[in-house]
Amino acid sequence: MSSGWFETVAEAQRRAEKRLPRSVYKALLAGSERGLTYRDNIEAFGELGFAPHVAGMPADPQLGTTVLGQEIALPVIISPTGVQAVHPEGEVAVARAAAARGTAVGLSSFASQPIEEVVAANDKTFFQIYWSGDRATMERRLQRAQEAGAKAIIATLDWTFAHGRDWGSPTIPEALTPKAMLSFAPEVALKPRWLLDFARSGALPDLTTPNMAERGEKGPTFFGAYGEWMTTPPPTWEDIAWLRSQWDGPFLLKGVCRIDDARRAVDAGVSAISVSTHGGNNLDGTPGAIRMLPGIADAVGDQVEVLFDSGVRRGGDVVKALALGARAVMIGRAYLWGLAANGQAGVENVLDIMSGGIRSAMLGLGRTSVQELTREDVLIPEGFTRELGA
Numbered sequence: 365m366s367s368g369w370f371e372t373v374a375e376a377q378r379r380a381e382k383r384l385p386r387s388v389y390k391a392l393l394a395g396s397e398r399g400l401t402y403r404d405n406i407e408a409f410g411e412l413g414f415a416p417h418v419a420g421m422p423a424d425p426q427l428g429t430t431v432l433g434q435e436i437a438l439p440v441i442i443s444p445t446g447v448q449a450v451h452p453e454g455e456v457a458v459a460r461a462a463a464a465r466g467t468a469v470g471l472s473s474f475a476s477q478p479i480e481e482v483v484a485a486n487d488k489t490f491f492q493i494y495w496s497g498d499r500a501t502m503e504r505r506l507q508r509a510q511e512a513g514a515k516a517i518i519a520t521l522d523w524t525f526a527h528g529r530d531w532g533s534p535t536i537p538e539a540l541t542p543k544a545m546l547s548f549a550p551e552v553a554l555k556p557r558w559l560l561d562f563a564r565s566g567a568l569p570d571l572t573t574p575n576m577a578e579r580g581e582k583g584p585t586f587f588g589a590y591g592e593w594m595t596t597p598p599p600t601w602e603d604i605a606w607l608r609s610q611w612d613g614p615f616l617l618k619g620v621c622r623i624d625d626a627r628r629a630v631d632a633g634v635s636a637i638s639v640s641t642h643g644g645n646n647l648d649g650t651p652g653a654i655r656m657l658p659g660i661a662d663a664v665g666d667q668v669e670v671l672f673d674s675g676v677r678r679g680g681d682v683v684k685a686l687a688l689g690a691r692a693v694m695i696g697r698a699y700l701w702g703l704a705a706n707g708q709a710g711v712e713n714v715l716d717i718m719s720g721g722i723r724s725a726m727l728g729l730g731r732t733s734v735q736e737l738t739r740e741d742v743l744i745p746e747g748f749t750r751e752l753g754a
C-alpha cells in the first residue's frame with residue numbers, strides 16, 4: 365500500500381488542509397453564508413439508520429449500474445467542480461482515476477483543462493454547462509463537447525451567487541502573475557509540498573477556463589468566465605427546453621430541490637435530474653439535499669433518472685441515497701480532497717472508500733445488488749423529509 369493511502373474521506377480532508385495553501389483549501393471548502401445547508405447536507409445523513417442482519421447475507425454484492433446511458437462499476441460518479449490549482453494534473457488526473465475504477469466524470473465549464481484531454485483520459489465524460497452567454501455561444505460550447513466525445517450534458521442552474529461566508533472567502537487572483545504570487549508568498553511558503561508538485565510539473569496553477577472558448581484557444585480567466593455567467597439573465601423553463609433540444613443525447617438538469625421544479629424539468633424534456641444543493645454553496649437555509657430526495661423521487665422517478673449529490677462522505681451515505689430513490693450519486697469535495705492529498709491515487713482511494721462502504725452496508729442489509737435497495741433498508745426518523753413545492 366502506498367504511503368499516501370488514507371482510510372476515510374475525513375482523513376483526506378485533513379491532509380488536504382495540511383497540504384494546500386489556505387486560500388486554496390478555503391476555495392474547496394466553499395459553502396455559503398452561515399453554512400446551514402452545508403452542515404445539514406452532512407448531518408442529515410447521520411439521522412438515517414441501518415438495521416443489519418448477521419446471517420443469510422450475499423457473499424458478493426453487485427455495485428454496477430447505468431447512468432445517462434453509460435455502464436458504471438459503482439453507483440458513484442464525479443460531480444463537476446470548477447476549482448483550480450488543487451493539483452497540477454487537475455481534471456485529467458480525476459478523469460483517469462474515475463476510468464481506473466470504471467466510472468464516469470462530470471467536467472465543469474470552469475475546469476482548468478480542455479475537454480478533449482479529459483475525454484482522452486475517460487471516455488465516460490459528461491460536460492457541464494451553465495446558462496451563460498448568448499444562445500449562439502452556448503450552441504458552440506455544446507458542439508465542441510459533442511465533437512470531443514462527451515456522452516451527456518449536465519446543465520447546472522442552481523446558483524444564487526450568495527455573497528460571503530461567515531468563515532471567510534478566499535482571495536483568488538485574476539491570474540498568477542509574479543505580483544500575485546508574491547502576495548500569496550507567506551501562505552504558499554508554508555505549504556512547500558503543494559508548490560513542489562507544481563514546480564515539478566513545470567507549470568503554475570492555471571486560472572483560465574479553456575472550455576469557455578473555442579477549441580485550442582486559451583479561454584477567459586476564471587473571473588472573466590464567472591462575470592459572463594453572473595451577467596447573463598437567468599433562464600426561463602422555455603430556455604431550458606431550448607438548451608435541451610440542442611443536445612442529441614442524455615441531458616441532466618443539476619440542482620433540483622423542489623417537486624414542482626422536478627416536474628417542470630420533466631416537461632422540458634430532460635432525461636435526468638439531480639437533487640442537489642450544490643454542496644451547500646447555493647441559497648443558505650435550503651434543507652440538506654437528502655431530505656428532499658424521497659419526495660422528488662416519488663414524483664418523477666418513473667419518468668427520468670434521479671441522481672443525487674451534496675454531503676456524501678462515505679459508502680453508507682451512497683446506500684442511503686440509493687435506498688431513498690437515487691439511481692446513483694455524485695461526489696464533489698470528497699474527491700477534491702483526495703486529489704489534493706494524493707493526486708490521481710488519492711481520487712482512486714476515495715472511490716475505493718466509497719465501494720468498500722457500499723459493499724459493507726449492502727452486506728449488512730442483505731442486498732445482492734444496488735437495484736434492490738429500497739426505503740425499508742433505512743430507518744427514517746419522523747419529520748426527516750422535506751417536500752418543497754409539493
Ligand SMILES: Cc1cc2nc3c(=O)[nH]c(=O)nc-3n(C[C@H](O)[C@H](O)[C@H](O)COP(=O)(O)O)c2cc1C
Pocket residue numbers: 391392393394405443444445446447472473474492520618640641642643644645673674675676694695696697698
Ligand atoms: C469547490 C467547488 C466547486 C464547484 N464547482 C462546480 C461547477 O463548476 N459546476 C457545477 O455544476 N458544480 C460545482 N460544484 C458543485 C458540485 O458539483 C457538487 O454539487 C457538490 O460539491 C456536491 O456536494 P459535496 O461536495 O458535499 O459532495 C462545486 C462544488 C465545490 C465544493
